[in-house]
Amino acid sequence: MEQKIRLAIDMDEVLADTIDKFIEVYRQDHQTEILLEEMSGKEFHELLPDTLNDSWRTYVNAPGFFRDLKVMPGAQDVVKELCTKYDVYVVSAAMEFKNSLVDKLDWLGDHFPYIGWKNIIFCGNKIVDVGIMIDDRIRNFAGFQGRPILFSSPHNHFVTEYERANNWAEIADKLL
């Protein structure tokens, strides 16, 4: 039997819509409206008023923040199909935020139940031995010897050095 190629898929901004949650909490808690259109080339927190500058850290450190994120459109169907062709791993740099670990694992269980615990990796640096990596952060491609695919997110809008997928339909076109 031929060995399947290993495929690493990031969580935040790739499987899970973290920015949507940020927009929502700042709208609700601080009556601050951040528009997706303003975000090109910027991190979300760069758009916050000075008084709220570091408040995003409180949110991502709070239990529950990552538990109810929306799934990125199309991700569930495409990842399910990818699992038939590739050895799919979900690889998230979750280790910075202790309280995200269990939330992220539970979230994956709800929305991607066909990905078992053996194929989930929570880490800091993504030193994974895989053939293809789908990620929105180019820092995770540093030193990576395989095929990196940059998943579009507002903050990486102006990055031109990598093969890019704008959405899960484009991932399907490339990899299925």
Place this chain on the structure above:
Amino acid sequence: MEQKIRLAIDMDEVLADTIDKFIEVYRQDHQTEILLEEMSGKEFHELLPDTLNDSWRTYVNAPGFFRDLKVMPGAQDVVKELCTKYDVYVVSAAMEFKNSLVDKLDWLGDHFPYIGWKNIIFCGNKIVDVGIMIDDRIRNFAGFQGRPILFSSPHNHFVTEYERANNWAEIADKLL
């Protein structure tokens, strides 16, 4: 500057004395004495009486089980020195037991505070891109292209296929 070789170090039975905890809880909770001498070539749970056969799963799934494990003798000093020569990662197959994640992270923070979150990996399959891997489970060496070092634990007593280290002093001799 020369790039340091990446070194992956396992937690249970390598950094942390999980078997000691098992022996202790069965002594306390079930008045069952399991001796280290009986364990050669066997998993701990194989030595339990039939009536307690699956009870170990309840323990490892309980919050707190991994929080107060003893540190393996010599591990703290040797790992600290290894960090000066290698790019050290702690890699634990923690994902099977959801409640172990935060306990393991807190335990590392207490006993190995010099290992930052970027160098901690909780996973299932250990598909890490490292040069050296220290582990007590040979299944984690499957497909690994680097230098595997089998850390002695009763269950791997009769394994002869790998370079072996019996304790942290021997790791120091080999790698420092």
